Amino acid sequence: MKSDIKQECISGNYKFIPGKIYRMPTHFGPTTGPRQGPDGKNFAKENKEWPKQTDWIVNFLSNEDQLAALCPEGFSPVGEPVVTVGLTDMKGIPWLAGRGYKMLGVSFNVLFEGKEDRAMGPFLTVLWENMADPILSGREEIGFSKIYCELPDPIEFNDTTRLEASWQGYKFFNMELTDMKPVSLDEIPVPPAVDPDVQLGMLHYKYMPRTGEWGKADVSYPVLTPADNPNVKVSEVFQGKGTISFKKARWEDMPTQYMIVNTLAELEIKEFRGALIRHYRGSKDLSDQRILQ
Amino acid sequence: MKSDIKQECISGNYKFIPGKIYRMPTHFGPTTGPRQGPDGKNFAKENKEWPKQTDWIVNFLSNEDQLAALCPEGFSPVGEPVVTVGLTDMKGIPWLAGRGYKMLGVSFNVLFEGKEDRAMGPFLTVLWENMADPILSGREEIGFSKIYCELPDPIEFNDTTRLEASWQGYKFFNMELTDMKPVSLDEIPVPPAVDPDVQLGMLHYKYMPRTGEWGKADVSYPVLTPADNPNVKVSEVFQGKGTISFKKARWEDMPTQYMIVNTLAELEIKEFRGALIRHYRGSKDLSDQRILQ
């Protein structure tokens, strides 16, 4: 009976075009995104001035052991155990044809030592975004640990800026910045020089589970976002005081993210280390993202 | 100078727990989802009655060559080239602790012939969902081609049910069902028997791009959702007339999905083949999802 079915079939399958980026569904041709526009175009020109971005950042001194426990194989906390919690608003994103979105990330400095590569910089443990499309391209193409949450606009009253994050209405994060004073752009400290064979940038761990063989991985490797980002032009910086808090959640409150939020809520806060608001423009497409060996 | 940095580092990295499902971020322990609840629990018991689901389905006769062009290597359209466009509302989903979401899928029947496996059933070319969390677990764990859109509640007026889909406010899909009459559950036709060495189920193609080596894949294989779903209990079925339409989009309108919507908008509609509304309960966790060879 095999042949009967076969006779009803026709050929005509599509082929993957070499050198083109695809994401599921692959059946409709190469997938546009941050690193691949329509007709093979990239966004190098547009990224010189866009998006328009604002960061709200709070740092706190935490516990080195707790941070070490968040590090995958080959990663280690480095320097003071300072955690950076940053919320960013992006407007006029070229690859989204001018739309914007927000993100909330938690990072601390690590050193990665692999078989071939040594790299140092902030380790982005989790990055919440309030739009699904950049989450998909970010996870799958460049290995950012992006997940979804709601990120409403900042609330500004009485010299205080408040920012929140929630998941399906469960408010799991608060940030509060006060006494923010403008800072001369010259005052911003230059990062210290490091060993030239250590690559600088943001570190991530890309992982994709294998279908059907539960507990195994299809993909599991560290990745690096090289630090260099020449388009960024900072226009204004404010410094002041800030606090953050994560609110513990039950499985019922955040069934896909409670373990993340609870671990962050349990991080020791020895002291807050100040807050920053930064307005800037310009970006890169992160096509220099690379696997670390 | 290497040693200097090294001295500042401490050990304590986490290890992946064997047999546990992880999704990014992996740093906070195994990730809960449809196939893995808290404390290793699964949802077999809850799935017997939940979620409460409603399908709105429209079929149309299309063009075999156009469908073949959507098939990856090893897939071929089979039988009449009928495209099924189905919108589903799910309420009380156990793995989401009782929350719900909606989805919109486009499929047609195919035969897959691999080196080892032969399989037949609907090929799910794309599945839009209005919630990010199931999109991530669906893409990464079970290879469903899930992407995001807004799916508002149905509009019911004058014996017509209208359903829409939009992306960031761009309305790219309309479905309209009229003259829906209740059907006795006995009247629902049994699918024809097929060759026993052909596995029945829904077909997908899982693909993940490789970081940094643009145009290469980390993951690229066909997957099967076996047809068997014993928990499903249909309570009511209505049949009638229905139409659907996809609205063409410019890159500017839907910069990450225009190629998908435009291909679907160009599918020939030779004739509509009726509409269906179906109310039912019960599900499975799709842990029987498997890679086809």
Next chain:
Amino acid sequence: MKSDIKQECISGNYKFIPGKIYRMPTHFGPTTGPRQGPDGKNFAKENKEWPKQTDWIVNFLSNEDQLAALCPEGFSPVGEPVVTVGLTDMKGIPWLAGRGYKMLGVSFNVLFEGKEDRAMGPFLTVLWENMADPILSGREEIGFSKIYCELPDPIEFNDTTRLEASWQGYKFFNMELTDMKPVSLDEIPVPPAVDPDVQLGMLHYKYMPRTGEWGKADVSYPVLTPADNPNVKVSEVFQGKGTISFKKARWEDMPTQYMIVNTLAELEIKEFRGALIRHYRGSKDLSDQRILQ
């Protein structure tokens, strides 16, 4: 110079059409709404079967003095001081061309005694709705104390139904229903007969402030929704246990509604008096709403 301006003016002002309902803006002709469709049509026919509605109701015994303090001139609590908190989902609303919305109301039984009228029934102290348009027509045409909040879909898990309400992300209300068992429609008690000169229905107090003369009113009178609603056809009723809670808010949390939420949060809950889920269809357009003297 007066005349110069005058010369530049032309006539052509619109006139209000007698007998037609207007809401601001009045400049575009009579305003459609629940009681006035396009071309003067009403929705009497459609309201026989629509909308499709579900109520989730929790009752509790409270403190008579607290309820009395919520009563305007002429109103008094009557009978046991039981407060009814009801959340309703409406789908397929005819005057909204088949769209739906949800509402959350708080009421208790009162007697109204005016110069001419005596009326008895639930006094609707506040009604939150998650859609602006019915709030406007409801406040202005029929004097319902409607205000806005977010009302997400119910969460159903482990035989518990949870409902929430929030304002701009501040979750101020929770309802939880458990052990809900089907009730025969025959078991539903008939309300006791009352004095025939007492009108039965739902009571409200309509009020509109006067512009510029702050603290004065343009409108200030009691209104009645007569109880009669012949289209309502209940299909299923479930009874069980239920609880509600209002969460106190600071002005900063709910700057337009904190005084409402806090008063409700302070209402004594002597005991919960059971929960109800009710599925039904049919409505009336409330054009029988009338001012009480």
Next chain:
Amino acid sequence: MKSDIKQECISGNYKFIPGKIYRMPTHFGPTTGPRQGPDGKNFAKENKEWPKQTDWIVNFLSNEDQLAALCPEGFSPVGEPVVTVGLTDMKGIPWLAGRGYKMLGVSFNVLFEGKEDRAMGPFLTVLWENMADPILSGREEIGFSKIYCELPDPIEFNDTTRLEASWQGYKFFNMELTDMKPVSLDEIPVPPAVDPDVQLGMLHYKYMPRTGEWGKADVSYPVLTPADNPNVKVSEVFQGKGTISFKKARWEDMPTQYMIVNTLAELEIKEFRGALIRHYRGSKDLSDQRILQ
């Protein structure tokens, strides 16, 4: 039997506090809003710097007869029949404790001549806002013709700014601004002097229907927002080209607003008269709003 019911009643009704602003529900005490904060506080101090506002404005030359037909009794178009369509984003609104919202208004210059008052300025025919609370206080306290719609953030790409408005997903308005160049603040023209007995400001018509007596009004009078607004500090202005369009709607598409959108879509556009983007801070509480005689 009257007495029986009476005996069950207790007294304790609330009284309206003289001089306080109330909106429905009145049962929970005076209602906070733009002109009345908690504990009788006003927002004079905060309004000196807040909110932070951006206007996007397009003007077009239209047809005087069409504008005259939108004028209530006593109002007449004055000067060139230029229609101004302005979208405004407000952030950090004091009376909302630092939250923000957006609005979209349509106005043209009119002269009002009443029995006692003569006034001139933009007549605000309709003002859409994307938040319910300011719609209620704006309609009821100060007679603005506010209604609800969705107003997403602007889309900025390729030197073009696009703004949209939709109602429940129906996109009824587009604005597009291009070639926007910075303008020296000195270049902004001073409005011409007018007859000193003509009051300058924005004009509105407040109207509230009467309950039960359908077609009659509880409130029907013209109101004026005096032009003076000393807190406004403009920081940047850009001028360039712009277009707008309203998209016709069926009753089914916008059952409460189609008549408004269709009238605006039918307004003749003889020529566009340029576009403006304006960044500024500061506001007033509009407590100087007053009824015109």
